Amino acid sequence: MAIIDPRHAAKQLIYERIFRAGTLAAAILVLLILGGVAISLLRGAWPAARHFGFSFITREIWNPVTDEYGALAPIYGTVVTSLIAMVLAVPAGFGVALFLTELCPPLLKRPIGVAVELLAAVPSIIYGIWGLFVLAPVLQRHVQPWLIEHAHSIPGINKLFLGPPFGIGILTAGVVLAIMVLPFIAATMRDVFDTVPPMLKESGYGLGATTWEVIWNVVVPHSRVGIVGGIMLGLGRALGETMAVTFVIGNAHRISTSLLAPGTTISSAIANEFTEAVGDLYTSSLIALGLLLFLITFTVIAAAQALLRRLEQRIAV
Amino acid sequence: MNRRMYRKVMNAMFLALSLLATLTGLACLAAILWTLISHGLTGMSWHVFKQMTPPPGSEGGLLNALYGSAVMTLLGILIGSPIGVLAGTYLAEYGRSSRLSTLIRFINDVLLSAPSIIIGLFIYEIVVVKMGHFSALAGALALAVLAIPVTLRTTEDMLNLVPIGMKDSSAALGAYPWRTIVSVLYPAARSGIVTGLLLAIARISGETAPLLFTALNNQFWSTNLNAPMANLPVVIFQFALSPYKEWQNLAWAGALIITVSILILSISARVILAILQAERSSGR
Numbered sequence: 001m002a003i004i005d006p007r008h009a010a011k012q013l014i015y016e017r018i019f020r021a022g023t024l025a026a027a028i029l030v031l032l033i034l035g036g037v038a039i040s041l042l043r044g045a046w047p048a049a050r051h052f053g054f055s056f057i058t059r060e061i062w063n064p065v066t067d068e069y070g071a072l073a074p075i076y077g078t079v080v081t082s083l084i085a086m087v088l089a090v091p092a093g094f095g096v097a098l099f100l101t102e103l104c105p106p107l108l109k110r111p112i113g114v115a116v117e118l119l120a121a122v123p124s125i126i127y128g129i130w131g132l133f134v135l136a137p138v139l140q141r142h143v144q145p146w147l148i149e150h151a152h153s154i155p156g157i158n159k160l161f162l163g164p165p166f167g168i169g170i171l172t173a174g175v176v177l178a179i180m181v182l183p184f185i186a187a188t189m190r191d192v193f194d195t196v197p198p199m200l201k202e203s204g205y206g207l208g209a210t211t212w213e214v215i216w217n218v219v220v221p222h223s224r225v226g227i228v229g230g231i232m233l234g235l236g237r238a239l240g241e242t243m244a245v246t247f248v249i250g251n252a253h254r255i256s257t258s259l260l261a262p263g264t265t266i267s268s269a270i271a272n273e274f275t276e277a278v279g280d281l282y283t284s285s286l287i288a289l290g291l292l293l294f295l296i297t298f299t300v301i302a303a304a305q306a307l308l309r310r311l312e313q314r315i316a317v
Numbered sequence: 318m319n320r321r322m323y324r325k326v327m328n329a330m331f332l333a334l335s336l337l338a339t340l341t342g343l344a345c346l347a348a349i350l351w352t353l354i355s356h357g358l359t360g361m362s363w364h365v366f367k368q369m370t371p372p373p374g375s376e377g378g379l380l381n382a383l384y385g386s387a388v389m390t391l392l393g394i395l396i397g398s399p400i401g402v403l404a405g406t407y408l409a410e411y412g413r414s415s416r417l418s419t420l421i422r423f424i425n426d427v428l429l430s431a432p433s434i435i436i437g438l439f440i441y442e443i444v445v446v447k448m449g450h451f452s453a454l455a456g457a458l459a460l461a462v463l464a465i466p467v468t469l470r471t472t473e474d475m476l477n478l479v480p481i482g483m484k485d486s487s488a489a490l491g492a493y494p495w496r497t498i499v500s501v502l503y504p505a506a507r508s509g510i511v512t513g514l515l516l517a518i519a520r521i522s523g524e525t526a527p528l529l530f531t532a533l534n535n536q537f538w539s540t541n542l543n544a545p546m547a548n549l550p551v552v553i554f555q556f557a558l559s560p561y562k563e564w565q566n567l568a569w570a571g572a573l574i575i576t577v578s579i580l581i582l583s584i585s586a587r588v589i590l591a592i593l594q595a596e597r598s599s600g601r
Contacts, residue, residue: 026401033428037436095338096339096342098335099336115346129557133356134352212327212332237430267432271526297435298431301427
């Protein structure tokens, strides 16, 4: 191999070009997939968009018999279940991240961290089946009656907890979602907390601050951007989650002020009805729902990534 | 209460809350696993692995669903992971910090957390509608699209971890970049890339939403890739929501099988990574 054979070198150059082109093509395919998703959804949603116009997203009606569709109930359900999930999962995720970075004995740090990550690996259908057969009955028997009893005298709040405790419904879906997104939020926040320079924390302790004061006044301000990024990543998951919600939401196309009532979300409506949809307008309306979900989650995830990226750059500098 | 006491109480309270949050999370994991094991073992028997999915109200197994899931997951990985690995190679070795690479990295991270049901709709539009029928191939393609972002991300990260000296040595011997990548970088990053594959398999083997309207389901044994095929997640979905006791038991057995396999995959991926890190820190 000491003497360079010109034919060998030429062959190598050709291989190089082929390999480079192959990797570039694969990389560009990633762009094409996202573009393809957007275009195919737009095309599929076009008949519904043309037929209903803007009123598609402002009407609550969903009637396959008269072929009239409006997306307001699924949008409402998607937003409200995700909000419930965030209200529960953000403080809990913050607590878990805090425990893992500041309090946990070093020996337990890895096992608990892995356990939290495994919670994220459990497929969503398992959360669904568990939510339906285990969580919903527990909520129905113990939590919802308590909520109804204690909320009815508080004006404003009482409207949220009206009606019989079905077990399944908006609230239960929100709780299942909270358990699902908790590991994502906790893992992102833990990684962000880990990037806080020990020097800053030690300075805080040196001034006599308690653990909580160091966390609240040093760690949190320093990792603000990452915390928001992690929350939005969790929100993106919650908005688009399908199977876990489909099991426990109750699948009713209506908007109710009560969180105990059954509802629907964009993803669960698609999962439930798509294969049964007859007629072009029905199918197209469901794809239009998919397009709405795509636009909403894309915005949230893109914002989350932009924030987390800014953080990475700041660390790199 | 003086200021000092107040601060101490606040500290204790918030730390206790944080401990409580962690315990709640762990309790949820334990509760889910316990439910799966207790319900799953009741439905578990050798029939599950030997018989086909039964008609309502009779006994049977999950053989066709297990087969279908294995085939579609495998096909999904075979189609998706080469694309992911090559694209990751481009980002790590050729593109680096070019504007195109930055964009692709961003889009990939978006795809990584995009709702899987959207991917199902996409494949429905471009494959199922064009072919005129549901098929196992469409299901495998949907899973492949989900596998790409995972493998891309790990491949890029793992290639970046290879010591620069190895790359330089290979280049100094006169090797073209492709030769360096194939003969030096891939072997050096092998266990990392394998971890990515394991994670991708774990991710796609439990996916239900993208299969609902691509592979659909099939009550019978079918090896035809051009026809609807049974698969574990969709069977669990259908059987769990049914009123029949036999179907529900099978759904629990399927849920146990799927979760245990995914947890084993995720744990082995983590073990490989841990060994890798230990080797790296003990070596130079």
